Amino acid sequence: MITIHREGYRFLMAAGLFVIVLNAIAWSFFADYGIFLRILMGLSIFFFLFIAYFFRLPKYVPQVKNNNLILAPADGKVVAIEEVEEPEYFNDKRLQVSIFMSPTNVHVNRNPIGGKVVYSKYHPGNYLVAWHPKSSTLNERFTTVIQDDAEEMEILVRQIAGKLARKIENYVEEGKQVLQGDELGFIKFGSRVDLFLPLGSKVAVQLKDKVKGGKTVLAELV
Numbered sequence: 133m134i135t136i137h138r139e140g141y142r143f144l145m146a147a148g149l150f151v152i153v154l155n156a157i158a159w160s161f162f163a164d165y166g167i168f169l170r171i172l173m174g175l176s177i178f179f180f181l182f183i184a185y186f187f188r189l190p191k192y193v194p195q196v197k198n199n200n201l202i203l204a205p206a207d208g209k210v211v212a213i214e215e216v217e218e219p220e221y222f223n224d225k226r227l228q229v230s231i232f233m234s235p236t237n238v239h240v241n242r243n244p245i246g247g248k249v250v251y252s253k254y255h256p257g258n259y260l261v262a263w264h265p266k267s268s269t270l271n272e273r274f275t276t277v278i279q280d281d282a283e284e285m286e287i288l289v290r291q292i293a294g295k296l297a298r299k300i301e302n303y304v305e306e307g308k309q310v311l312q313g314d315e316l317g318f319i320k321f322g323s324r325v326d327l328f329l330p331l332g333s334k335v336a337v338q339l340k341d342k343v344k345g346g347k348t349v350l351a352e353l354v
């Protein structure tokens with residue numbers, strides 16, 4: 133079953149009003165241009181349906197409840213798997229796995245593990261294309277760090293705004309207990325999510341693999 137995510141209600145209302153007003157004006161002034169009106173009506177309906185499709189929320193059934201298995205935080209394509217220096221929270225080397233979300237992907241972000249949120253911070257920034265290597269540190273972004281229940285590891289999730297994405301929603305707060313697979317947030321209109329794992333994690337995906345948020349196992353801790 134697919135419903136509309138709550139982030140889409142305002143956009144759908146605005147899109148619906150726009151379609152109604154546009155077509156009403158067109159019928160009032162261009163009633164004699166039948167082909168033009170049919171094309172305009174078709175395009176406006178397509179626009180409305182695309183907005184509904186973008187904010188879709190498929191029914192989610194948790195796949196695992198195991199913090200040794202790191203779930204994908206978002207739907208999309210794996211665009212980076214590399215060892216990098218993480219300068220904001222860890223200040224040491226981590227294994228970065230990045231997922232690019234196109235406008236056709238489900239844009240709900242989910243917790244890769246369950247545990248306690250130990251760090252949560254919003255950063256204003258630029259709007260480079262989401263696959264740009266520096267978008268992780270220069271773009272508008274929201275960083276969340278989750279510590280597992282055993283307090284043995286911490287996973288950093290970074291939601292990154294892209295060229296089209298200009299609004300990041302984050303639903304978790306510092307000190308809050310979260311469940312693996314539950315909603316972490318939402319990014320509107322194309323974006324990227326970076327995951328920073330402990331070195332030595334066994335990555336279960338490859339570059340260009342398509343993954344599902346809260347379902348695909350990205351890595352296993354060893």
